[in-house]
Amino acid sequence: MEASYSDRPKHLAHHFAESKQQYDSAKLGMWLFLLTEVLLFGGLFLAYSVFRAWYPETFVNANKELNVILGGLNTIVLITSSVTMALAIRSIQLDRKEATLKYLFVTLLFAFTFLVIKYFEYSHKFHEGQLPGKFYTFEGIDGTNPHIFFSVYFMMTGLHGLHILGGIGVITWMMIRVRKNEFSSQYYTPLELTGLYWHLVDMIWIYLFPMLYLIR
Amino acid sequence: MNTIPEQNFLTAEKGLKSWLTTLDHKRIGILYLISITFFFFVGGLFALMIRLELMFPQDEFFIKLDDFNQVFTLHGVIMIFLVIIPSVPAVLGNFVLPLQLGAKDVAFPRLNLASWYLYMFGASFALFSIFTGGVDTGWTFYAPYSTTIDRSVISMTMAVFIIGFSSIFTGLNFIVTIHKLRAPGMTWFRMPLFAWSIYATGILQVVATPVIGITVVLLVLERLLGIGIFDPTMGGDPVLFQHFFWFYSHPAVYIMILPGMGIISETITAMAHKNIFGYKAIAYSSLGIAFTSFLVWGHHMFVSGQSEFAAMVFSFLTFFVAIPSAIKVFNWIATLYKGSISLDTPMLYTFSFLILFTIGGLTGLFLGTLSVNVTLSDTYFVVAHFHYVMMGGSIIAFLAGLHYWWPKIWGRMYNEKLAKIACGMVFVGFNVTFISQFLLGLKGMPRRYATFTSEFAQLNGFSSWGAFLLGAGLLLTAIYLIHAVYKGKPAGNNPWGALTLEWTTSSPPPHNNFEKSPTAHYGPYDFDKIVVESTLDD
Numbered sequence: 031m032e033a034s035y036s037d038r039p040k041h042l043a044h045h046f047a048e049s050k051q052q053y054d055s056a057k058l059g060m061w062l063f064l065l066t067e068v069l070l071f072g073g074l075f076l077a078y079s080v081f082r083a084w085y086p087e088t089f090v091n092a093n094k095e096l097n098v099i100l101g102g103l104n105t106i107v108l109i110t111s112s113v114t115m116a117l118a119i120r121s122i123q124l125d126r127k128e129a130t131l132k133y134l135f136v137t138l139l140f141a142f143t144f145l146v147i148k149y150f151e152y153s154h155k156f157h158e159g160q161l162p163g164k165f166y167t168f169e170g171i172d173g174t175n176p177h178i179f180f181s182v183y184f185m186m187t188g189l190h191g192l193h194i195l196g197g198i199g200v201i202t203w204m205m206i207r208v209r210k211n212e213f214s215s216q217y218y219t220p221l222e223l224t225g226l227y228w229h230l231v232d233m234i235w236i237y238l239f240p241m242l243y244l245i246r
Numbered sequence: 247m248n249t250i251p252e253q254n255f256l257t258a259e260k261g262l263k264s265w266l267t268t269l270d271h272k273r274i275g276i277l278y279l280i281s282i283t284f285f286f287f288v289g290g291l292f293a294l295m296i297r298l299e300l301m302f303p304q305d306e307f308f309i310k311l312d313d314f315n316q317v318f319t320l321h322g323v324i325m326i327f328l329v330i331i332p333s334v335p336a337v338l339g340n341f342v343l344p345l346q347l348g349a350k351d352v353a354f355p356r357l358n359l360a361s362w363y364l365y366m367f368g369a370s371f372a373l374f375s376i377f378t379g380g381v382d383t384g385w386t387f388y389a390p391y392s393t394t395i396d397r398s399v400i401s402m403t404m405a406v407f408i409i410g411f412s413s414i415f416t417g418l419n420f421i422v423t424i425h426k427l428r429a430p431g432m433t434w435f436r437m438p439l440f441a442w443s444i445y446a447t448g449i450l451q452v453v454a455t456p457v458i459g460i461t462v463v464l465l466v467l468e469r470l471l472g473i474g475i476f477d478p479t480m481g482g483d484p485v486l487f488q489h490f491f492w493f494y495s496h497p498a499v500y501i502m503i504l505p506g507m508g509i510i511s512e513t514i515t516a517m518a519h520k521n522i523f524g525y526k527a528i529a530y531s532s533l534g535i536a537f538t539s540f541l542v543w544g545h546h547m548f549v550s551g552q553s554e555f556a557a558m559v560f561s562f563l564t565f566f567v568a569i570p571s572a573i574k575v576f577n578w579i580a581t582l583y584k585g586s587i588s589l590d591t592p593m594l595y596t597f598s599f600l601i602l603f604t605i606g607g608l609t610g611l612f613l614g615t616l617s618v619n620v621t622l623s624d625t626y627f628v629v630a631h632f633h634y635v636m637m638g639g640s641i642i643a644f645l646a647g648l649h650y651w652w653p654k655i656w657g658r659m660y661n662e663k664l665a666k667i668a669c670g671m672v673f674v675g676f677n678v679t680f681i682s683q684f685l686l687g688l689k690g691m692p693r694r695y696a697t698f699t700s701e702f703a704q705l706n707g708f709s710s711w712g713a714f715l716l717g718a719g720l721l722l723t724a725i726y727l728i729h730a731v732y733k734g735k736p737a738g739n740n741p742w743g744a745l746t747l748e749w750t751t752s753s754p755p756p757h758n759n760f761e762k763s764p765t766a767h768y769g770p771y772d773f774d775k776i777v778v779e780s781t782l783d784d
Binding site for chain 2: 044046054059063067073081162164165177181
């Protein structure tokens, strides 16, 4: 039943009987990892809910200080990058290596664009003194404890930003592996898992954007 | 005469480098065993320091009052995060699970090795913290104390964060292994119950651990940046920290006990040579415990100022945990009925477990009862209760598993006579230590105090002598187990006459686990259909 070692594909690790078993395992493992990511962010979502329930006025007033245009732009950037990521995977399924590289590169560009926009947002807040906790110096937001809103804002977007950075690293690594011809329509599991991760990071932002920017 | 096979996973490669770069789940299990044993003895030394200080009523008999808080904190942090949580899954789960499933390895061997390195990396943070000021918050790191004291809290909580990820990766690896790498014929209900318990544990590790991760990150940010979310003077809430903490740490109790329960299901059937009573009930109760454990964290916070209504609901839900636990205990007892019971060391530890865990579980019901809890909260009754579950349950089950699988791991048998003596010392020493503490708690002695009045003197002295006996028993265990690795009598493939797949391969197993990929033709405990003789020489 097991294939003998000579006709086993190179990517198939010794402890799997066949490629499909390896592919299914990797995919299940990745979904479980994404579940842990959801729970990691879950703690922050909980903190957000608690403090929004405690200080509803502060949250409404403080969120007016956020730049909806830049936030919205970033939402579009990330959603588009998810599309290009999906196209990269589709291309490798069709054995089109050049197209795969091209789409991964565009995804990478979008990721950097997101961070650049985020940088402008952050530096504006630094300048205004809209900072977390004890560093908060801004005056002009009505409501109790406005610094808590910015604690929550910086923790949530900061952790998300770290995940974007991680994604940039992984996508770069995937581009190197594509260039080295490690993937083909027969085997592209790591690329697909990178895609899953990237979509999750995208999706978390889709929740963060309305929760932080669109409170009215 | 039994012999040790020349080709086995221990001889497959030589040298330190081959161990530090190994992808073999069996060798990774042994790496974990060595590191966890080291920390077990460090944590144990801290425990003995506590008992030495509390032997007599005078202040600063052995350690300074200020240092006392450090000592019990380090005992707790090391024993929980560095020892008990990884113990059974990372050591025995790693070694035994793929063998039981008839697999060649876990699903992700590199991730498996990475999780050991993460564990060591985290452990080095913990050691760094100990040498740079330590922590005296108790293992729970409650804010605002932990966010304001001038001690090495950050590196200790980072240790918890990193070791948490090691635990997540272990759990994730095992879940995928169980789903995807079972041998042909190994249906879900032909899986050994140890695998079921590891599966339930894996779910808890994957779902609960990220929450402690984000909790300690928030704690670190609170210290570094003063973000204020746990600080009442800035509009934050210290009770929020407790909710965060116990949302993980209550399920973590089951991360610690569930794999132990799995071991008991294996040893009790193998030693009674009888099919398990209520296979499906035990399998599903593992999942039941895992599920219920997420709904009861508030019972750690009855006196924290949470709403009375919430406290009532948490108290009510807490009783539900008792149901799946009791299902297991009754099924194990029923398994013994009309069995052909051998009283080898694993069985003695199994009996110890049944007694100690039952006491620990039942006293848990006292504490889950809202009104009783208010009286007993923060007394030695609580300390005794969780030691009965954590040590009397998890560690005793771990010892049962070590004695049961030791001949499989090394191919050699330990000295049974010494093992039985040590088991007796551990059992008696443990009970002397902690029954005294139940009584102390009922008399009102608060936990975490470095000193006490003379009315508590007798019981405290008694408890300390018990702890020394317990420590001596564990030391003896370490000595004869290590001796067995080099000098033990070869044990043969199947010293206990058990039916699960790990006993069908040689001891120690070959590098690829099985000469020929196995097929599961029968259930793991079909002793009524198949007779396997023990391979031990008399």
